[in-house]
Amino acid sequence: MGGISRYKKQLRLIYHPAYLTPYSTADCESPERVRAIMSRLSSKLNVVQPEPCIEEDILRCHTHSLLSQEQGSPDRYEAARLAAGGAIRAARETLEGFVGFGVLRPPGHHASPDHNWGFCFFNNMGIAIKKLLHDKLIESAVILDIDLHYGDGTEAIFRAYRNVRVLNIQSSQPGDFLRETRSALGAVASADIIGISAGFDQYEHDWGGNLSTEDYRTIGHIAGAFARERAGGKIFGILEGGYYLPDLGKNLEALLGGICEGKSGVA
Template identity: 30%
Template sequence: MPTGYYTHPAFQLHEMGHFHPECPERLQAIEDHLISHGLDGLLDRRDAPAATEEQIERVHRPDYVSQLASVSPASGYHAIDPDTTMNCHTLTAATHAAGAAVAATDAVMAGELENAFCCVRPPGHHAEPDRAMGFCFYNNVAIAARHALAAHGLERVAVIDFDVHHGNGTEAAFRNDPQVLMCSFFQHPFYPYSGTEHIASNMSNIPLPAYTNGMAVREVVETIWLPRLNEFRPQMLFISAGFDAHREDDLGQMGLVEQDYAWITERLMEVARVHAKGRIVSCLEGGYNLSALGRSVLAHLKVLMEG
């Protein structure tokens, strides 16, 4: 079975102003690397549908969803916070980003796809049930994971987050939920300055100092993540695939390279093969150095495509 690749034209229309690092060019950089390395035609490319209100509201409060719609500008920009801004296309893009993760979940569960990568923006892992922040509006991975539990009857799912920033929104969505195990590492102290206090038992949060390199991260995966994942026996894995822990990315100060992302993906695929029939849905989060982002997603996808 092929690896699915979900994207949508709306993702190119959402933008938060000149020189904002979370820019449409991010997705073009990924596409360029896929084409130049001959992977473009080997993926099962699919348009991301829009998520429904019901799907979104499994994670986000209805009043938050309504409030976000009410401030969506007809033109120009509406600032949520100093880093997070809406234009007239943002809500559409966010709805399709969440819909990509849901559709990928359905296709993988149906056996149409071996696994899937959602090449989406805006990202999602900072979006809390009642708050947009950190470039994020809807929490794509959390919505997909909740969909797997609610619509497909799974009993245990895992969320793995290797973005340089802590996925505070995902943690808020699943704190103390026995059906979800979240494993993450993140630079600390660093935005959003969370993930280190009052840790719920279903969270495996590993704060790491600036300049941590790939070998140290691999040790974390081997000695902490993998034992927790194998003990939990997830029936599906969801990856918040942020690539801003790359050593070339100026939004973080960690030291990963493409080979580290490939290695992490291989380890997660081993867990998925043992416990989850290989089922993985990965969603793009951060990654702001365009060359490093393209190379890292390529490395991630190559491993996913090996099945």
């Protein structure tokens, strides 16, 4: 076995201790979420600390009015900037040959250009992909959203983009969920990178009551195979939802293990 540490050389967790800082949000979106993940994974994998994103990064996805609204809650604004910075760093690590994963909060996929909800403030995934596009590091992307809730914000941000495909997997049965993931990715010819908006609230003991830990491994296999065959091996992920604390780390470990298992050059 050996678990996830056998992929230590190719994986990078993106995490900042300030992700534990309290700010005004719903009780369930607590610092314990990232603490639970890091207590399982931080000793097994390399961890890098991100920088906060800058206003220019936010304004590629959001309006000035949403930005000023969030700047009105300074503690939350700083947390949201650091989460978006973590997503950018996860994507960047991937361009350097690693699989990057941002263990970050607040989540982002319900943040649209001009409004936000669902514990989300800025769209972390959108900000990361738009930064790579702006910096001409990629020309196209696929975003795979496996959260229980529909990633309406990400969809709204990229609605007019032909070069960014947003795939929201919504089936409520495990077999269907995996089939839908395969067929949605199967319909994409190629992309320069794939980003996973990894919510774990579809888990069988979480709100969705659907996927098992092994299903997360299978999703990792499917996404990892897509990356290798059609995205130049470039794959990263970030945390979205997921509220069943005892197994959050285990499910992320399964997803990451699934992504890496098919990769060549595994030590």
